[in-house]
Amino acid sequence: xxxxxxxxxxxxRGRARLAFTLGSVVVAFLLLGLMLPVLRVFDSRVxxxxxxxxxxxxxxxxxxxxxxxxxxxxxxxxxxxxxGHFTFxxxxxxxxxxxxxxxxxxxxNFPVMVEEVEFRDADALxxxxxxxxxxxxxxxxxxxxxxxxxxxxxxxxxxYNRSDGNPVWTFRVGAIFDGAAEDSVTDSVVIPYExxxxxxxxxxxxxxxxxxxxxxxxxxxxxxxxxxxxxENSPNETATTTERAxxxxxxxxxxxxxxxxxxxxxxxxxxxxxxxxxxxMQSIRERFGDFAVMRILGFRKRHITRxxxxxxxxxxxxxxxxxxxxxxxAVLIVxxxxxxxxxxxxxxxxxxxxxxxxxxxxxxxxxxxxAILAARQNIIDGLAETL
Amino acid sequence: MTVHDxxxxxxxxxxxxxxxxxxIDRVSKTYRKGKLAxxxxxxxxMIIAQGDMxxxxxxxxxxxxxxxxxxxxxxxxxxxxxxxxxxRITSLSDAGLTExxxxxxxxxxxxxxxxxALSAHANVELPLLLHDIPKAERRARVDNALNLxxxxxxxxxxPEELSGGQQQxxxxxxxxxTDADLLLCDEPTGDLDQDSATRIMELLSMLNQExxxxxxxxxxxxxxxxxxxxTEHLTRPETAA
Ligand SMILES: Nc1ncnc2c1ncn2[C@@H]1O[C@H](COP(=O)(O)OP(=O)(O)O)[C@@H](O)[C@H]1O
Ligand SMILES: [Mg+2]
Numbered sequence: 001x002x003x004x005x006x007x008x009x010x011x012x013r014g015r016a017r018l019a020f021t022l023g024s025v026v027v028a029f030l031l032l033g034l035m036l037p038v039l040r041v042f043d044s045r046v047x048x049x050x051x052x053x054x055x056x057x058x059x060x061x062x063x064x065x066x067x068x069x070x071x072x073x074x075x076x077x078x079x080x081x082x083x084g085h086f087t088f089x090x091x092x093x094x095x096x097x098x099x100x101x102x103x104x105x106x107x108x109n110f111p112v113m114v115e116e117v118e119f120r121d122a123d124a125l126x127x128x129x130x131x132x133x134x135x136x137x138x139x140x141x142x143x144x145x146x147x148x149x150x151x152x153x154x155x156x157x158x159x160y161n162r163s164d165g166n167p168v169w170t171f172r173v174g175a176i177f178d179g180a181a182e183d184s185v186t187d188s189v190v191i192p193y194e195x196x197x198x199x200x201x202x203x204x205x206x207x208x209x210x211x212x213x214x215x216x217x218x219x220x221x222x223x224x225x226x227x228x229x230x231x232e233n234s235p236n237e238t239a240t241t242t243e244r245a246x247x248x249x250x251x252x253x254x255x256x257x258x259x260x261x262x263x264x265x266x267x268x269x270x271x272x273x274x275x276x277x278x279x280x281m282q283s284i285r286e287r288f289g290d291f292a293v294m295r296i297l298g299f300r301k302r303h304i305t306r307x308x309x310x311x312x313x314x315x316x317x318x319x320x321x322x323x324x325x326x327x328x329x330a331v332l333i334v335x336x337x338x339x340x341x342x343x344x345x346x347x348x349x350x351x352x353x354x355x356x357x358x359x360x361x362x363x364x365x366x367x368x369x370x371a372i373l374a375a376r377q378n379i380i381d382g383l384a385e386t387l
Numbered sequence: 388m389t390v391h392d393x394x395x396x397x398x399x400x401x402x403x404x405x406x407x408x409x410x411i412d413r414v415s416k417t418y419r420k421g422k423l424a425x426x427x428x429x430x431x432x433m434i435i436a437q438g439d440m441x442x443x444x445x446x447x448x449x450x451x452x453x454x455x456x457x458x459x460x461x462x463x464x465x466x467x468x469x470x471x472x473x474x475r476i477t478s479l480s481d482a483g484l485t486e487x488x489x490x491x492x493x494x495x496x497x498x499x500x501x502x503x504a505l506s507a508h509a510n511v512e513l514p515l516l517l518h519d520i521p522k523a524e525r526r527a528r529v530d531n532a533l534n535l536x537x538x539x540x541x542x543x544x545x546p547e548e549l550s551g552g553q554q555q556x557x558x559x560x561x562x563x564x565t566d567a568d569l570l571l572c573d574e575p576t577g578d579l580d581q582d583s584a585t586r587i588m589e590l591l592s593m594l595n596q597e598x599x600x601x602x603x604x605x606x607x608x609x610x611x612x613x614x615x616x617x618t619e620h621l622t623r624p625e626t627a628a
Contacts, residue, residue: 010504295485298486298488300486
């Protein structure tokens with residue numbers, strides 16, 4: 001780093017150009033810092049999904065319900081440990097725009113089926129399981145609305161009306177659950193099936209999908225097949241997948257979005273490389289005379305190459321770190337204010353690692369052509385340019 | 388013969404006894420531009436003694452700069468040998484030549500060729516960055532060199548903030564800082580007014596007399612040539628038409 005003072009002195013020579021170059025580097029890495037966490041959130045949903053759980057859906061459409069009596073027939077199959085079922089409630093609280101993830105299931109086996117949650121208060125759990133009109137609420141959601149055990153909570157369902165035609169269902173908070181993992185989101189409501197099924201006006205004795213916990217994940221495919229065979233040629237044929245596979249297929253739709261983001265990032269970095277390479281080239285051209293003098297003074301070609309490369313890396317790292325730091329702050333603000341998926345956003349060490357990789361890569365690419373030009377340059381011609 | 392002339396004659400005789408410092412042995416150089424061949428030096432030989440101060444004169448385009456570049460190891464002759472202080476520089480590798488000239492030769496150009504972004508101090512320090520010299524010692528050496536050329540109070544100025552004469556003195560300081568024994572000056576006063584030119588030549592004379600530097604000065608100016616102990620006339624070889 002003996003040449004650092006040299007590099008900094010040169011940077012101060014072309015201030016305006018440096019400002020433009022740095023600006024474009026900052027913007028590119030700002031975008032990278034914003035997009036990487038978004039891309040990762042999509043992937044994290046797949047991570048949450050469990051390979052030990054099969055999802056049994058209606059083959060005709062995943063929106064169509066299945067008869068609840070499938071449950072016992074599935075439970076009799078080999079490799080099946082536990083069968084649960086789930087139905088979307090379509091809840092909103094206070095206003096239609098304030099949607100809350102709410103799911104209908106059987107409280108008895110909910111803690112077993114969904115290992116991602118944890119009931120730390122055993123009494124509360126049994127109270128919830130004993131009271132058919134009570135709901136279990138995730139800690140984050142309870143905190144957000146200040147709900148305590150015993151509170152009455154009116155939830156508006158956009159899918160199911162009660163038998164009197166009223167879409168508003170009032171439940172008592174029976175239990176509050178936490179996430180099993182530290183970073184899990186607990187922003188959902190769990191509603192007991194029996195009460196819901198008795199009270200609703202349509203769709204009686206049906207469920208959204210079955211979740212099947214299996215003993216041996218290696219036999220997941222065979223078990224899935226066995227389930228689908230069971231209901232072949234019935235009015236409601238089933239399609240069974242592992243949750244992981246299901247989540248992936250769901251995310252294929254999201255995948256297009258990811259491709260879009262990826263393409264945008266590539267374009268942004270391509271532009272960045274063009275802009276900075278051009279600026280670098282100009283600044284190197286202007287200094288061909290300087291380099292010729294330095295060569296005469298005893299600087300070797302590799303010294304000149306090192307100076308050019310360091311300059312380029314320094315530009316990328318100073319601009320890149322500023323850009324990603326701004327992104328980090330922005331992501332922090334967004335995730336604090338947002339709900340559901342977006343609240344998972346965070347710029348972590350993996351993103352910084354990718355960012356650092358991009359800084360090195362673009363720095364090296366941008367330095368390559370100027371370094372070659374400078375190394376090829378004839379000293380005497382270079383000197384002539386200063387005259 | 389005046390006393391003064393006698394003294395010069397004695398000094399000249401004295402120098403003749405000194406070992407040769409630069410030996411140029413039948414050196415030829417032809418530039419090629421496409422099909423056009425421009426012969427510049429044709430089996431040119433020349434000896435410069437240690438501690439000598441030589442003026443190199445000749446018509447424009449006769450090859451003075453070319454010869455200086457060959458002596459300084461900036462360029463290579465097509466044929467012939469050049470030996471400087473017992474090192475046969477024509478046999479060195481490219482990297483070896485670069486290192487040699489960084490350590491043994493100080494260059495001074497007509498247009499100073501300072502780096503515009505750097506202060507006088509940083510310009511003089513430049514050649515020292517190639518060696519593992521502690522910062523404090525680098526500082527001391529640069530201060531010394533700037534002192535010697537009388538610019539200690541201009542260390543933080545950039546070239547554009549200095550006059551031509553001052554810039555040339557910074558360039559001389561840069562040539563001195565590595566303690567090179569050979570100074571090659573290509574029309575060092577060509578762009579300066581009379582007073583500045585005098586000052587530069589007095590400085591070079593002092594370096595020759597007090598510090599024993601061997602100096603080659605390319606010049607058009609007879610007044611400048613007077614500072615040298617002797618003058619070499621360069622003529623251009625006849626172009627084969
Ligand atoms: N790099 C070069 N390529 C081609 N011709 C050159 C080059 N350098 C110098 N010459 C030619 O060689 C001759 C001598 O040049 P030079 O040594 O610069 O002369 P001087 O310094 O005596 O004026 C000139 O005719 C010049 O045009
Ligand atoms: Mg010349």
